[in-house]
Amino acid sequence: MLDVEEQVARYAEAAGELVRAPAVIAPIRPRKHWIAVAAGASMAVAAALAVFVMVQPSGPTSEPVRSGGSSATSDPRAPAAGLTVTVTGVARQGADGLELCPADRPCAGLRLLTSVKTTGRMMAYRGQLTSDGLVLTSDPAPAPAERLVPSVPDSSEVERILATLLRIPSVYSPSVRITGSGGDLVVALYASDASVEEAVRSATSGSAVVTAFISVLDGSIADLPTAPEGEIHLDVQPAPVPAGAFGRLTVELTYDAVQGCVYGARTDTGERVGLRWPYGYTATDDPVSVRDFDGRVVARVGEVVHLAGGLKSTTAKGPCGADATFVITG
Amino acid sequence: MAKPDREEFEHFVSSAEPALRRAFVSCRSLDLVPDAVSASLAWAWEHWDELAATENPMGYLFRVGQSATRQRQPLRLPPAEEISLPEVEPALVPALEKLPERQRVAVWLVHGCGWTHREAAEAMEISTSAVSTHVARGIAAVRVTMKVNTDA
Incomplete structure (x- = not known):
């Protein structure tokens, strides 16, 4: 048998080979630490209350919005003309992680106060869970655009900028948002390169700050790897989105051979929960396993998994015949 | 600040990347190691002159990668x-x-x-x-x- 020092050398060499090399090594500036901070903040919020709110640019509204309301998903690149808020799920923090609040068993007494940033102005929404579901009501006086985005004169100008941004090739609309942050106009993208940043600068007359999860410093975002395809249908995000965790869900990963899909079975009640996995995740057969973007197995059927993310739907059927969908972010 | 030309940098990466990968296994779980390596190499790209002035570039990049990542769970090495x-x-x-x-x-x-x-x-x-x-x-x-x- 080798001495300990030699064993350490052999083992370290083999262990280093086990690690996948970064898909695109350089020149890429990873921003995962930013994501981690964002997720941490969200988890802190989730300790008090967890709610998943999806905001879609669409027609203008000033009326109360009810859960299960319409969402504008037909054309994700459509220019924004206002705001529709769709509340698609509710949950609260329980003793054993996130408690789901399905439509037929609402979490009595749950109240929430949240704010939604819109194109050019910030509207505060007050929400209350009722027997009809969650009802959001906008506060009467939205903040004027000038206070939030001083470099842009009015909301119509912001909307023009957004419409221009959405026409930039390679800017995936679900990853684009414009917010007023400390008075700056911030365009947050999943990935950017020099041409995208130049296009954003041009569209905003240089007034915008671009932040990106991945910045390709020398090259094109077209060089980034594309999502793989799996053998079994898996409900996944259509595009990479920044991580944000609103709560935690513990389920046993289960395969429905009839429908050919994967779902989560709650460990306490066996209730079926549809799972929407992050962009690029796939499912493979024999044995049924879920893999991440890089093909690494992250979960196998029969395993109990702890998922971070948020509940999406209490009304529409989720994937795999589930009553609700949990959008996984980590 | 001067950037390396692409060929020069790729040559550097070809030797530094496997070495950093192996080194980071000592203190980062396997899923974090690529992030640490990426952060190190991205820093190298952006601070090429500064890195060239150091006596031990690999040691410096090791510190960069450690600072850029956090091992929150107890470290588990791959079983032999x-x-x-x-x-x-x-x-x-x-x-x-x-x-x-x-x-x-x-x-x-x-x-x-x-x-x-x-x-x-x-x-x-x-x-x-x-x-x-x-x-x-x-x-x-x-x-x-x-x-x-x-x-x-």
């Missing part, structure tokens, strides 16, 4: 059986995991990566004599743990 190394006793892995982080990193960098005590010292921001102490105590502790586990 998983990587099919019959010459490595299975008891080695838990013995390494059991070491205090500084001892494990010192042992790993010196014996696992072939770094000199001075290079490891710069990477760990401690003195060379401290590295020697960590390595000696770490190896001794691994021997004891492995003997106990093997005899049991």
Whole structure:
């Protein structure tokens, strides 16, 4: 048998080979630490209350919005003309992680106060869970655009900028948002390169700050790897989105051979929960396993998994015949 | 600040990337290692002149990667059986995991990566004599743990 020092050398060499090399090594500036901070903040919020709110640019509204309301998903690149808020799920923090609040068993007494940033102005929404579901009501006086985005004169100008941004090739609309942050106009993208940043600068007359999860410093975002395809249908995000965790869900990963899909079975009640996995995740057969973007197995059927993310739907059927969908972010 | 030309940088990456990958296994779980490597190399790209001025670029990049990532869970090394190394006793892995982080990193960098005590010292921001102490105590502790586990 080798001495300990030699064993350490052999083992370290083999262990280093086990690690996948970064898909695109350089020149890429990873921003995962930013994501981690964002997720941490969200988890802190989730300790008090967890709610998943999806905001879609669409027609203008000033009326109360009810859960299960319409969402504008037909054309994700459509220019924004206002705001529709769709509340698609509710949950609260329980003793054993996130408690789901399905439509037929609402979490009595749950109240929430949240704010939604819109194109050019910030509207505060007050929400209350009722027997009809969650009802959001906008506060009467939205903040004027000038206070939030001083470099842009009015909301119509912001909307023009957004419409221009959405026409930039390679800017995936679900990853684009414009917010007023400390008075700056911030365009947050999943990935950017020099041409995208130049296009954003041009569209905003240089007034915008671009932040990106991945910045390709020398090259094109077209060089980034594309999502793989799996053998079994898996409900996944259509595009990479920044991580944000609103709560935690513990389920046993289960395969429905009839429908050919994967779902989560709650460990306490066996209730079926549809799972929407992050962009690029796939499912493979024999044995049924879920893999991440890089093909690494992250979960196998029969395993109990702890998922971070948020509940999406209490009304529409989720994937795999589930009553609700949990959008996984980590 | 001057950037390297692409060919020059790719040549650097071809040697630095595997070495950093191996080094980071000592203190980051396998899913975090690529992030640490990426952060290191991205920093190298953006601070090429600064890196060139350092005496021990690998040690510097090791610190950059450590700063850019956080190991929140107890470190789990891959089991020896998983990587099919019959010459490595299975008891080695838990013995390494059991070491205090500084001892494990010192042992790993010196014996696992072939770094000199001075290079490891710069990477760990401690003195060379401290590295020697960590390595000696770490190896001794691994021997004891492995003997106990093997005899049991």
